[in-house]
Structures are given as structure tokens and as C-alpha cells.
Amino acid sequence: MSLSNSGKLTYKLTDANGKGLSNVKISLFDHLDSYYASNSILIDERRTDGNGQVDFGDLNPKSYLIVADSAKVNNVNYTVRDYVQVTTGMTKNKETKVTDFSGTLVVKVTSYNTNQPAKNIGVLIIPVNNYEYEQYISKNLANAEFKGVTGENGIATLKIASGKDYVVLLYNTTTLSNLNWGTTSIQKGMTMNYFAGFYQ
């Protein structure tokens, strides 16, 4: 007979196909409320096993924040921030697809010379920390996590990782010259427009 009021928690990270992601650090946060502030406090940290799962064992019944910031799928680092509730006497088994931590970025490019939508413009989405200005792109092409090209309407639609700071770089697909760059960040499940233009 169990007399404890705790519950249990397991958490699994998978790629888009449901395959477990192993050896990813998962951090479990509770929060500490005081008169002045509510702070997240790290109470446990474990790495996923061969099946992509961690077992946090017994926990007091509460809501917890789960964070994983090194889950890699197709060379993209996704930022996972997930809430989970543990209840008395139950084992909560939660499974999360890391690629769900994405949003849709609609890049609309205009030529300032003609004031018309610009087609066939290359779009690179690069993590801010990896961006370095180049007049003609080469490193940035390698460091980009997502790539696209604008269509007839001057629009490129990209599904990008959410909760991360990115540089959006536009380039000429023939000369590889850097046309424009700016920064963006998107929330999970959100669709956002990004307007940009260039002189050429």
C-alpha cells in the first residue's frame, strides 16, 4: 500500500516521425513564489535514454516546466518548453515531438526600385549567434537552419523553430550578394509576416 502523495513523471522527446531522441539534456523546473517574485528553480536534470525517454521518478503533485534546448533534428536545434502536471498516485507519461516547437514565417519581399514583389530571392534563417555579416554569403549559407526562395508573388513561407532568435537574410540567388538582413523570433504554432525590401 502506497501512502505517499507523490506522482511519477516520464518524458519522451521524438523527431517528426516519432523516433526517440537520445542523450538530450532535459531540465525540470518548479517555481518558487515569494511576496516579491516568482522564480523558476531547477530541481532535476537528466539525459534521455536510447528511446528518447527520461524518468524523473517521484514528484510532488504540481505543475512543472520542462526545458530542452539541445534537441537536434535535421541539424536544427529546437527549443522545447513544455508544461506538465503531476498528480498524486499517477504516472504521467508525456511524449513531445520537438518539431512541433515551430511556427510559420511568411517572408514578403519587395524591390524598392520597382515597388513590386521580388521573385527568386533567396531567404536564409540563421541563428543570431551564428550570424556574421558577409557581402557575399558563404558561411551564412552553411549556418542557415532553414532556407527558401520567393515565388512569383515575392513570398517565401518557411516553417522555423519557435522560441529562438534568428537573422532573416535575403540574398541574390545568382550573385549570392547579401541584399538585406533583420532579426525575428516566432512563438510556437504562430504564423507571422516578415516584410523586407532591397535596392538593386
Add this chain to the structure above:
Amino acid sequence: MKGYFFIVLTLLIATASCEKEVVVKLAEGEITGKLNYKLTDDTGKGLSGLKVYIYNPGSKQDPNSPIDSAITSSVGEVNFTDLLPNNYQLKTDSIKLNNNDYSVDEYVQITAGIERKKTTKVTDFSGTLIIRLLSYETRTPIQDQGVVAFPVNKIHVTSDNIADVVKSSTLKGLTDKNGYVSLKVPANQIFDFIVHHKTYGNYGWGFGSYQVAKGKTLNITLYSSFL
């Protein structure tokens, strides 16, 4: 009648005493948990004789006073018992390891009826400083210079002791061709840097105050004009 009354009385007493015992066990099993906490060095060897403080940070009494403390045993362990289910904060005094001072500060959750076992490598309480050394005049990277991190609260650098500080430090490296050097330093401590020519000395210090949290990385650019 007398005999019957006696039996009923005995049963009553037996029931009452049974109930009492069960109630006590219920309470014991239900409300508290235990913590077994171990501190180790890089190789996993237990560190003995260290004082560990346990705090109840959610307490409405005085969250800044420890509720208990204990000294690690010969295998590096302390045990705290009869803890109510809660989040607790564990801290140590500064711990000398590899000639550096580390401070442990972390949380653990205790659940009722369970002994939580937690092992912590003291040097995990480190962060990484990625330092880039550039020429003040030309803003170009300077290669092959020694960079030494020193804790400003512990070491007062002067022109007399600087060579010794450089020599005895374990927190040092040489810049690569892009001017970068990466140093793993104790977390949450304030560091300044000494920059020096690897052969000729030419020491310089006083680049500012920098600190990094556990497991985090801090990018720092230093400008040097004397080389």
C-alpha cells in the same frame, strides 16, 4: 455476563491500540521523505569534511536561514531525514578543488515516503568564458597571447605578484589565430584577466569584472594596446 463484558472490553482495548498504531504508521509513511546527498570530485570520488546547508526557500519564516546542516562523511555523503515534501536548496561553503574555489548552490525536491539520492560533481558548478583578444588600434585578432582569469575577491594582483599568479593559475590558455581562448571557470564568481606575451611577459590586467552562471557560456572581447 461478567465474562462477556470482559471479552468486549479486551476487544475494545485491542481495537483501540491497533488503530492507534496504524494511525502512527500512516502519518510516518505519508508526510516526510529523506535526502542522501553526495559531493564528488571530477573522478567521482566522494569529498569528505564539507559542510552542506539545507534551506527551505519557500518558507514564510526566514528563507535565508538554513533549516539544517551536516558535514560530508568519508565517502562524501550527508543525510537529512524527516523532510516535509517540498523543494529544498542545498549550499556549501567555498570548496577548494584543483586550486580553485567552487560553491555549490542547487535545488532538490523531496517527496513523501522516499529517500532521494542525489550526487553532484562539484566542478559542474562551472561556466565557460569565450574570450576574444583584439588589438585596440587595429581591431584585429591577436594570436598566441596568454590569458589568465583570476578571482578578484581572492587575489589582489600587483606588478610584484603577477608573474606568480600567472604561474600558479589553472585558469589560463593561449589565444588561437582568431584571437580566441576558452576558459572553464567556477560559476558565480567575479573574474578579471591578465593578458601577457607568452615569452616576453609584458603583463597587463584590469579588463573588467565578469561572471558566468553554471553551465552557461559568456562571450567576452578584450582589447589590448600594449603588445
